[in-house]
Amino acid sequence: MSTWDVLLWGVLPYVMVAVLVVGTIWRYRYDKFGWTTRSSELYESRLLRIGSPLFHFGLLVVIIGHVIGLLIPQSWTSAAGLSPTAYHVQALALGGIAGFCTLVGIGILIYRRRTTGPVFSATTRNDKSMYVVLVAALVAGLATTLLGVVGGESGNYRESVSPWFRSLFVLQPDIASMAGAGLAFHIHTLIGMVLFAIWPFTRLVHAFTAPLGYLFRPYVVYRSRTAGPATRPPRRGWEKVTGR
Secondary structure: OOOHHHHHHHHHHHHHHHHHHHHHHHHHHHHHHHHOOOOOOOOOOOHHHHHHHHHHHHHHHHHHHHHHHHHOOOHHHHHOOOOOHHHHHHHHHHHHHHHHHHHHHHHHHHHHHHHHHOOOOOOHHHHHHHHHHHHHHHHHHHHHHHHHHHHHHHOOHHOOOOHHHHHHHHOOOOOHHOOOHHHHHHHHHHHHHHHHHHHHHHHHHHOOOHHHHHOOOEEEEOOOOOHHHHHOOOOOOOOOOOOO
């Protein structure tokens, strides 16, 4: 192991976690009103209705795939009757499709943001930087998914990245395992750490807020004015007053 290996896989992950936690707390304390996606649905909704579900639901499947692949040891899935070959096939099928849908969804959202004047005007440099890192993480993730299927043992992240990732939780990082992983996995991991480090300072922070209040708030009552006096010309004389 080199000094760079120790810094990248033994020190940097904890620095990223510290920035993520402290940054989130700071954002919540000092920028509660900015804790939002800054919705632009009023400006354009057609592309948003297509791109947003593709991105969010695809990303949800991607996250579930990462949890299974990184946190559940290979020995557990093998004991459950899922062979490495079967696991890689389902990883390609589900992970590849979910990653592609997520990438297409974010592509539609970026196109919408660039081509819709009011939406583009509300786009900050912070947003642009976030989109660059997010797209890079998705592209690198798709590359590692394909490598994990066609790369044989050299592409088996469950024998290199996964042990390292689990070792971080017990504060004994398995640097050697991560150092032995392929270059594609190194790039994907580093981009992922950058993404989580900038997370609290971008619109992505809204993912930490679950809108549970929507489940219990009262209904919003809308009353039609189609039959009201404002929708017809005034009549001569007295208006009949009806009780309610």
